[in-house]
Structure formats: structure tokens, C-alpha cells
Amino acid sequence: MDENQIKAPLSTLDETEEKIIESAENVATSEMGVDVPVEPVDTDVPLDKNVRLMSPTRMVLRRFFRSKLSMVGIIMLAALFIFSWFGPIVYHPWGETETDRTGASEYEVQEIEVDGVTFIEVRKVGKSINALAEPGGSHLLGTDEKGLDVFVRLMYGGRLSLTLSFLTVILISLLGIIMGGIAGYYGGVVDNIIMRICDVLMCLPTLPLMLIIGTVLEANKVPQDYYIYLLMGVLSLFSWPGMARLVRGQILFLREQEYMVAAEAMGYSTKRKIFKHLIPNI
Known part of the structure; x- marks a missing residue:
């Protein structure tokens, strides 16, 4: 072997990398013929690089999002927010205080007896306010006693x-x-x-x-x-x-x-x- 080449001891193939670094004599020969020792390479990773520190806030959020009940609760809360805040923007045929004055008609039936003969009298009564209307196309859940959309x-x-x-x-x-x-x-x-x-x-x-x-x-x-x-x-x-x-x-x-x-x-x-x-x- 030429003297200008790097001198290294023989090692077996089955030795681990850590044992090779500790036992090897890394000596290099420069062009001027001076032997310069080469420092061993440190392959150990510092402990603080392997440990991930978590703040209390991050720990709480991590525990929260891993809980199934928490996720169900936040989904329900988000649905309520969307329904309450964005619902009137999408569904707005009636206002918050707007009264339905279509005046739904009602029929009153009354029996009248005249000279021993019974007659049935039907009266059509009109209302100015469409109160207590049943659910339908104009009112999804009907109206209350004041004619407001439920x-x-x-x-x-x-x-x-x-x-x-x-x-x-x-x-x-x-x-x-x-x-x-x-x-x-x-x-x-x-x-x-x-x-x-x-x-x-x-x-x-x-x-x-x-x-x-x-x-x-x-x-x-x-x-x-x-x-x-x-x-x-x-x-x-x-x-x-x-x-x-x-x-x-x-x-x-x-x-x-x-x-x-x-x-x-x-x-x-x-x-x-x-x-x-x-x-x-x-």
C-alpha cells in the first residue's frame, strides 16, 4: 500500500458502526507527509432532539380532539351556530317579527231547530292573522298564536x-x-x-x-x-x-x-x- 494513502486497521464486516468508530484509528496523510488525526464522527443525537415538548394548551387540544364525545359535541355546537346565524340568510320568506296576515278562513257549524225541523248552519269566519297554522309550504313548522313563523x-x-x-x-x-x-x-x-x-x-x-x-x-x-x-x-x-x-x-x-x-x-x-x-x- 502506498504511504500517501489513508492507513486504517482491518475490521470485520459484522462489527457495529458504534464499535468501528470507537476502535478505529483514523489517521490521514497529507500531501506534505504529515500525519493528521481525524476526529471520530459523533453519531449520537442529542436527547433534546428526540424529545418533543408539548405546551399545556397543546396537550389539552390533543386530548380534546382525540375524544369521540368531544367531537360529537363540537359538531352539534357548530350545527347550532350554522342554523342560528346563517339560517336566516338562506331561509328568509318571513322576518323575525313579521306577522302572517293572509287570514286563513274557518268554518263554524251550528244546528238550528225551527218548527221541529233541524237545520245545519255553516258559517265562514275570516281571520286577519293566520295564527296556529299547520306546517306546510309557506311555514315549515307552522305559526304561533300571533301569526309568527315558528x-x-x-x-x-x-x-x-x-x-x-x-x-x-x-x-x-x-x-x-x-x-x-x-x-x-x-x-x-x-x-x-x-x-x-x-x-x-x-x-x-x-x-x-x-x-x-x-x-x-x-x-x-x-x-x-x-x-x-x-x-x-x-x-x-x-x-x-x-x-x-x-x-x-x-x-x-x-x-x-x-x-x-x-x-x-x-x-x-x-x-x-x-x-x-x-x-x-x-
Whole structure:
């Protein structure tokens, strides 16, 4: 073998690549006759390249989309949204408050007896409002007692119901997260006060209370435009304790973790520790 060629030891074909790299003497000979050692090639992949870190949000979304019940629920919710918000755009023969005044006719049958002879009298009565009409071509689900199309009313009613439901859930979540986070982080007297308030609110019967409040609002002639929103606010006010208890339990566990000790050592403010480090990890 020529001296200018690379010198390498013999190795068997069945040796693994890792053993060859560790035992081989990689020495190259340059054109000037100087032996230059060649560094072994590191084929090991760093550990952080093999591990995929997932954020809490991504973990929740992954678990959500793998659940069959969750997918069924989101499909039903999407169908309700499409029906309520896009339905009036596609189906619009009648408006939300448009009354059918075609005046469907009715026939009244009455028996009249004159001189021992019975006669049957049939009267045709015309109505100005087509109330309580049966389902048909002009009204898919018929009309109500005021002559309004039931199918159209369902679509517009779905808009209001979905809007109020989402706003109520958002308000309940905000109140529960804030109050539960404060109670779990501070503990002591603050925790006792907030939890006693939760106990009192949870003892109140929600449905009878809502009926009473609705009657009071109606008796005071509250405008209809604000009536439903006031009920939504009252419902949110009496429904946040459940969320607060869940958040408090998680905060009590998370505040003892190592990253919270590090945040305390870094001198972060209480607001930052609660809303940036604790609540996102619930």
C-alpha cells in the first residue's frame, strides 16, 4: 500500500458502526507527509432532539380532539351556530317579527231547530292573522298564536340563546379563576372569607331565585332589551363558586412546585406569579 494513502486497521464486516468508530484509528496523510488525526464522527443525537415538548394548551387540544364525545359535541355546537346565524340568510320568506296576515278562513257549524225541523248552519269566519297554522309550504313548522313563523323564530331565538350562554360561561370563568386564584395563592384569612362566600352562594336555590328576580324585574317594567342581560348577570353572580373551588385546589398544588419557588426567588410580583405562572398551568 502506498504511504500517501489513508492507513486504517482491518475490521470485520459484522462489527457495529458504534464499535468501528470507537476502535478505529483514523489517521490521514497529507500531501506534505504529515500525519493528521481525524476526529471520530459523533453519531449520537442529542436527547433534546428526540424529545418533543408539548405546551399545556397543546396537550389539552390533543386530548380534546382525540375524544369521540368531544367531537360529537363540537359538531352539534357548530350545527347550532350554522342554523342560528346563517339560517336566516338562506331561509328568509318571513322576518323575525313579521306577522302572517293572509287570514286563513274557518268554518263554524251550528244546528238550528225551527218548527221541529233541524237545520245545519255553516258559517265562514275570516281571520286577519293566520295564527296556529299547520306546517306546510309557506311555514315549515307552522305559526304561533300571533301569526309568527315558528321556524324563523327558532333561528333568531338560537342566536340569543347561544350568545347569552357563551357570555355567561365567560363571566363565570373569569370570576371563578380570579377568586379561586386569589384564595389558593394567599390562603389563610383571605381563603376562608372567599370559601365562606362560595358556601353561602352554593346553598341558595338558583332556579327559584331566578324566578323571583325575573318577576321583580317584570313588575318594575324593566325594558325587554336589558331584561335578559340582567338575568345573565345574576346567573353569573350565583354560579362562579364551583369554578372558584376547582381553581383553588389546583393553585394549592401548583404553588409548591419548583418553578414557583424559582419565581419567588426571582422576586416576581404576585400578579405575575398568579396570572402568568399559576393560572396557565391549571
